[in-house]
Amino acid sequence: MNKTMSIIFAFLLLINISCSKAQDKLKPIINSKTMNEQPIYTLKVTSSNPYESYINNMVLEKDYLTGSSDSELIINDLILKSGKQKLQIVLLPNDGNKTVDKLGIDYLTLSIYRYNNGYSSYVERKSTLIYEFKLDDPHVEMPLITKEWIFNIDVPYKLKNWEHSIDLRKEDEDKLLKEVVDYYNHLANIINKGDKKSFLTIMKVKNSEVFKSLYNDAELIKEDERYIDNKLSKSIGNIQPLENYNIMYYGNGRIVTLEDKKGETPLFAEDKNDIYSYQIYLHRPYPNAPLEVIR
Template sequence: MELTKKEILDNAKTYKIRPYYTIKLQIQACDFELLLNDIPVFNYSVKGGMTNEIPLNCYILKSGEQNLKIKLTPISNQLQLSQQIDLSFDVGYNNIVGEKSLDQYIQSAKFQLPQEIKDKKLPYFEIKIPFNADVPWNYNYILEDAQDLSKQSDLLNQTVNNFYHILETKDSKKYFELMKESLKLQSDVEFMSRKETEKLLNDLDLSQIKKLYPLENYEIKFYANNKLVRFVSKTKDKDGNQYLYKYTVPPLIEGKLDGEGSFNYLFYLPKDKRELEVF
């Protein structure tokens, strides 16, 4: 495991230009899902209103046109989108200068939900907006070379149980093997310093898990032309999440309740491999 960590730390690259892309969201009274290049970024059930700024670099695999999609659906058991629904967002980037300073924000795309859409009380609404990104990396080969998973149900179901076993036995060595390429990508495209990468790796130690919840009934969601999958519970929590791999950790302060966490990874099957890895 230490060799794997060293390999990730030694993967660090130095870029002259370091663009940091984000989407600044304001959303109200709906369930929503955000995808970039058909890779799920974020989903949530917003009963009131929410403002959030979400990093996008990990979903931009190469320079060129990027395809942003947001899906809006009614909350809970409602059949139509509420008239209180709202959505606005702004996509853009800052270049990182020096250690962590940001230069001027540059807008790439923006959107405001028209009033006529709110008035129609639709059962569903989807907005697609392309924008261009210029990044100093190219990880597009990951999905180009990945295998189609749509007809590999036995392997997918096996992966669900194998990954649960890794968590159950706290097999950090095997866990890091599955995570290695994902961690390289994340530390690279988020321009992490060596110290930040070390913290990322240390925080992933499975020994933190106190209790692992039992596996629930699950379904498999496909993305990116069936190259990516996510295993999700068929039961939604109060925030609309469908986490399958849930666990508790000891409280940060003595006497408080245990903390809760979850693993909600995307998996893919690299070319010439027989075991899924974390994207």
């Protein structure tokens, strides 16, 4: 399972083949405007099949494990501003099957929850269900099922938007791949040396945007810094060579990353106790600009 949204310590908690590309506008279960100042939103997925979930064309999770699963992940950093948001699910067949069966379709449930008061209500599990989504049975066997929904969310912030970044799909893929791999190797060297200052400089935009979306105060930011310190210290000298990766495009082609066949980052350190993964998403803010970490 890919928990790629390495959001912060305090909140740790494409395939483009479509059965249905229809975008259904959902009415909220309750009025989402009756919110406090710091709402945290999550997507909860209950599934008996492997799946991929996306918010606003950005990957949230890739769970390729067979069998039932129940996952709830924060989506705030993928909500760039108030208004219409897009949820996409890709439902895959279980191992040994060539198609998604009716049981898998019927069992799948996707729910958007709101935690009204930021971190405190999240820790206390005080949530409100505001949207619920189900798949319709296509009545035909499909090798996978893709469905999209449009829903509305209100947030008291605006994040740096990549919608005006360069569409990387239009660039020479071989040159782009080399640039992306070079970026990963540069970051790998920084991590391998435990160079916290350079690491934080690279992650500055990502961290500030995520902190804003999660309303982090000074105490939570310090907790995250301690987590980063610990992770970096355990990664020193333990970064593994990049291998078995593919270039992947998200955000309507404006975001690029590397993933292995499990949907996980190929950039990680490993010691005798654990694996320390580093997932990054890159964009080019304007023509001829170098790639930058945006998430």
